Amino acid sequence: MTEATIPFEEALAAYDPVLGLEVHVELNTATKMFCGCATTFGAEPNSQVCPTCLGLPGALPVVNEKGVESAIRIGLALNCEIAEWCRFARKNYFYPDMPKNFQTSQYDEPISFGGFLDVELDDGTVYRVEIERAHMEEDTGKSLHVGGATGRIHGADHSLVDYNRAGIPLIEIVTKPMLGTGERAPEIARAYVAALRDLVKALGVSDVKMEQGSMRCDVNLSLMPKGSTTLGTRSETKNVNSLRSVERAVRYEIGRHGAILSSGGKVVQETRHWHEDTGITTSGREKSDAEDYRYFPEPDLVPVAPSRETVEALRATLPENPAARLRRLQSTWGYSDLEMRDVVNAGLVETIEETVAAGATPAGARKWWSGEVARRANTDGQDVSSYAAGLGVTPAHVVELEGLVTAGRLNDSMARQVWEGVLDGEGTPTLVADARGLELVRDDGALEAAVDAVIAANPEVADKIREGKVQAAGALIGQVMKAMKGQADAAKARALILAKLGQS
Amino acid sequence: MTDPIRSTAAEMAAALAAGEISSVELTQAHLDRTAAVDGAVHAYLHVDGAGALDQAKAIDDRRAAGEQLHPMAGVPIAVKDVMATKGLPTTCGSRILEGWIPPYDATLVRRLREAGLPILGKLNMDEFAMGSSTEHSAYGPTHNPWDLTRIPGGSGGGSSSVVASFQAPLAIGTDTGGSIRQPAAVTGTVGTKPTYGGVSRYGLVALASSLDQAGPCTRTVLDAALLHDLIGGHDPLDSTSIDAPVPPVVEAARRADVTGMRIGIVKELTGAGFQAGVQQRFDEAIAALVARGAEVVEVSCPNFEYALAAYYLILPSEASSNLAKFDAMRYGLRVLPDGVADPSAEQVMAATRDAGFGDEVKRRIILGTYALSSGYYDAYYGSAQKVRRLIADDFARAFETADVLASPTAPTTAFKLGDKLDDPMAMYLNDIATIPANLAGVPGMSVPTGLAPEDGLPTGIQFLAPATKDERLYAVGAALEAALTETWGGPLLDRAPDLLLASADLRVGAPNSADATTGGAR
Numbered sequence A: 001m002t003e004a005t006i007p008f009e010e011a012l013a014a015y016d017p018v019l020g021l022e023v024h025v026e027l028n029t030a031t032k033m034f035c036g037c038a039t040t041f042g043a044e045p046n047s048q049v050c051p052t053c054l055g056l057p058g059a060l061p062v063v064n065e066k067g068v069e070s071a072i073r074i075g076l077a078l079n080c081e082i083a084e085w086c087r088f089a090r091k092n093y094f095y096p097d098m099p100k101n102f103q104t105s106q107y108d109e110p111i112s113f114g115g116f117l118d119v120e121l122d123d124g125t126v127y128r129v130e131i132e133r134a135h136m137e138e139d140t141g142k143s144l145h146v147g148g149a150t151g152r153i154h155g156a157d158h159s160l161v162d163y164n165r166a167g168i169p170l171i172e173i174v175t176k177p178m179l180g181t182g183e184r185a186p187e188i189a190r191a192y193v194a195a196l197r198d199l200v201k202a203l204g205v206s207d208v209k210m211e212q213g214s215m216r217c218d219v220n221l222s223l224m225p226k227g228s229t230t231l232g233t234r235s236e237t238k239n240v241n242s243l244r245s246v247e248r249a250v251r252y253e254i255g256r257h258g259a260i261l262s263s264g265g266k267v268v269q270e271t272r273h274w275h276e277d278t279g280i281t282t283s284g285r286e287k288s289d290a291e292d293y294r295y296f297p298e299p300d301l302v303p304v305a306p307s308r309e310t311v312e313a314l315r316a317t318l319p320e321n322p323a324a325r326l327r328r329l330q331s332t333w334g335y336s337d338l339e340m341r342d343v344v345n346a347g348l349v350e351t352i353e354e355t356v357a358a359g360a361t362p363a364g365a366r367k368w369w370s371g372e373v374a375r376r377a378n379t380d381g382q383d384v385s386s387y388a389a390g391l392g393v394t395p396a397h398v399v400e401l402e403g404l405v406t407a408g409r410l411n412d413s414m415a416r417q418v419w420e421g422v423l424d425g426e427g428t429p430t431l432v433a434d435a436r437g438l439e440l441v442r443d444d445g446a447l448e449a450a451v452d453a454v455i456a457a458n459p460e461v462a463d464k465i466r467e468g469k470v471q472a473a474g475a476l477i478g479q480v481m482k483a484m485k486g487q488a489d490a491a492k493a494r495a496l497i498l499a500k501l502g503q504s
Numbered sequence B: 001m002t003d004p005i006r007s008t009a010a011e012m013a014a015a016l017a018a019g020e021i022s023s024v025e026l027t028q029a030h031l032d033r034t035a036a037v038d039g040a041v042h043a044y045l046h047v048d049g050a051g052a053l054d055q056a057k058a059i060d061d062r063r064a065a066g067e068q069l070h071p072m073a074g075v076p077i078a079v080k081d082v083m084a085t086k087g088l089p090t091t092c093g094s095r096i097l098e099g100w101i102p103p104y105d106a107t108l109v110r111r112l113r114e115a116g117l118p119i120l121g122k123l124n125m126d127e128f129a130m131g132s133s134t135e136h137s138a139y140g141p142t143h144n145p146w147d148l149t150r151i152p153g154g155s156g157g158g159s160s161s162v163v164a165s166f167q168a169p170l171a172i173g174t175d176t177g178g179s180i181r182q183p184a185a186v187t188g189t190v191g192t193k194p195t196y197g198g199v200s201r202y203g204l205v206a207l208a209s210s211l212d213q214a215g216p217c218t219r220t221v222l223d224a225a226l227l228h229d230l231i232g233g234h235d236p237l238d239s240t241s242i243d244a245p246v247p248p249v250v251e252a253a254r255r256a257d258v259t260g261m262r263i264g265i266v267k268e269l270t271g272a273g274f275q276a277g278v279q280q281r282f283d284e285a286i287a288a289l290v291a292r293g294a295e296v297v298e299v300s301c302p303n304f305e306y307a308l309a310a311y312y313l314i315l316p317s318e319a320s321s322n323l324a325k326f327d328a329m330r331y332g333l334r335v336l337p338d339g340v341a342d343p344s345a346e347q348v349m350a351a352t353r354d355a356g357f358g359d360e361v362k363r364r365i366i367l368g369t370y371a372l373s374s375g376y377y378d379a380y381y382g383s384a385q386k387v388r389r390l391i392a393d394d395f396a397r398a399f400e401t402a403d404v405l406a407s408p409t410a411p412t413t414a415f416k417l418g419d420k421l422d423d424p425m426a427m428y429l430n431d432i433a434t435i436p437a438n439l440a441g442v443p444g445m446s447v448p449t450g451l452a453p454e455d456g457l458p459t460g461i462q463f464l465a466p467a468t469k470d471e472r473l474y475a476v477g478a479a480l481e482a483a484l485t486e487t488w489g490g491p492l493l494d495r496a497p498d499l500l501l502a503s504a505d506l507r508v509g510a511p512n513s514a515d516a517t518t519g520g521a522r
């Protein structure tokens, strides 16, 4: 059932959106949060379980210290305060994929709280997202509903539960209500999730693969009449698991809330399901007072009390903030905003960094990695660096190719042919150039003869050049190159033409 | 040894080491005893004769091969059915776990196996350890060996009666509010609740995680110390386990020295509310300790008054959450709801929990769910935690002037089966003296003081020590035991009725068989 929506612009003319994002990040620790089970993704169902993560009677949890470290590093990277003393709490509710029927989480004593993340939008505007808290918890198992048309529990024949995921450490990062986003709410939501993803990835504590569920996003949204300061009733759209969906879900919910409010209705506080295919949300369970998680401190665990020395030691391990790093690289490399964005979107930053470090010019590194390789990787559905790695093509190859051009052995079009050969697996640039017989003609006599012949054949053009229309030389250079079958140095040809026509 | 089962565990260990008896013989003797008397006592929920004999045989073989064995190797033991035992049923006295066979051993069970103690079987208990009489077991009550018409205490009535009826020299109990100590008191046996964290809880099916503690149930203080020493100590699988060596309990039990020890009589836990004979034997026990060189001081613990109320908020709160895992999804009972064609998981959970849990369990789950509810949390669970701190403060102050504290263990001797079943408050009051130790995490022990003159039934004294000072309990307990055994001219249990006759009497409906009203320190 599709609910009424009004156009985005119409909703925004009357209401201000208030955003809130809850992002779950699955840590990449080798073992689970409270037991020694492995955390390998995609393992045989129920092969990575033990009495503790299966919730067998009598089994007890023990905190994974690595998980706590990762949590602290995420908190620090989000400019949070790290609690000197905090506890786990039990969140009590019944669900078949939750072995103990409570989730070990944190409630009023999160490990980190009160931070922020500055998010840069496409036009360079920076929006500061206030972070309420980032707390530790465990993941649930996974239900697979069999026999229904939708894969949802409703209408299913039976359900299977895989507890491999149960107990995998999660960090839940909760923003404060984000005010004043206006029409940029969808864009800001997306940019925040992207920035958070990059940050966590840079920390190396999670794979942050939204498509595999190692990063999951819940979007909270409410509208308040323009000029009001009273927050409206919010909806919580669960499992919005791609950047594009985050943007779309915010946009959709703004239109849906707008339709309800502008027709005098009341928004119901509820969780909503996001439908990737149709781009709409549908009602999930209604949130009411009946939903009471009966939190209380987890008596089976002792408090977590990281010493200030530990916290500072972990702070020292923080990588550069990804956004700041990009700004630094852009300025070092001298790329335009557009060039930099292309490079970032193509996932080429690290590759270019390595290539420049290996001795290539930033312009060369960008040119060689973003052209043909990117096209081929894209066709192959891979990101450039893993595609290149798969081919055995390395930054050193780019450096070598550039060297051949600088040394005057190859011109640009020859270099492109050589690069194609390298990508085809024919070997290093030098080997490819040798094998394909690609080399600029260095015999100036041949070039001079060709120039003379072209001038003789094009007297009108030659006259124009003699009169000072230097740009007309291009036509003659083209003919010289053609005559030389491309194996000439275009710059040399140009210099020779101009000299012979009295323009040098 | 003429009648091996009436020896102490320490004597059995010595006889095994000396080659006077084999573990197989000793284990078989206990199994024979069980076959003879447990029909009347019902201490066991599950007897593993074959398994115990296999373990005994293995120990005998290793001993014969000259292997260095644990001092207690070959002495059989029985385990409360709340501890996970690999390959052996573990029901917690509940229908909901009927047929469940754990795939793993509790840490303390693993330690018993590693030390070579044959495990005779699993012991009856109030369902999920909720109760003071073992009447809340889904599998029928256990009977007190002193009088089969009376309760053996609870929740560990199986653990107390199994040693009192000589079916095992040693048993494991668990104590959340007195479930080791009160059964010991009403059966004339010894039971220790170690310091919280002193014995691993890994594999102990939790009732209330912050209160539960496993410990030894025995006939003598030294036996308790030997078992405490074996099962105690740090366990990396239990985050709340204390990372320190086991206190020197065995040495303290052997020395039995109370010279200069200051015994604090807890003002709030004597006098009014305690049965006259219980109080009388308590006073006599204190006198006996003074005669052995102890000093007596009176201490006041004003907040103990609120202990019961706090306990009955904290325990049900934790229990309501701990017992949520029993949902028919992965193990145990599964009941499909009546008249529902295509039941949902939620409906199956509800039907199973309805059928699988007894009334007392449901009562506490509902209490706890209510106490943790949003809007009530601060008033109930929050306040209870504050009381808990105040009680810990009371203990801290009391231990400034006393080395150990003392009180009668239970307010009365064993009451009749069925007497308090319909009055939960009366049942809860049984634990009035034992609960403060659980709330504060301090160790406690119950030691027999004799038989109450008015009913001839066992009475007990409880000693309490500061956290991690468990050895003090053994020193004072062993001193008292020595003094009273001398007075009695032998162990108190020698005066228990002959169960073989008593169980015959029970069958013909004979009244109270205990006629030993002459006990006491004379």
Ligand SMILES: [Zn+2]
Binding pocket: A032, A035, A036, A037, A048, A049, A050, A051, A052, A053, A054, A167
């Ligand atoms: Zn596990």
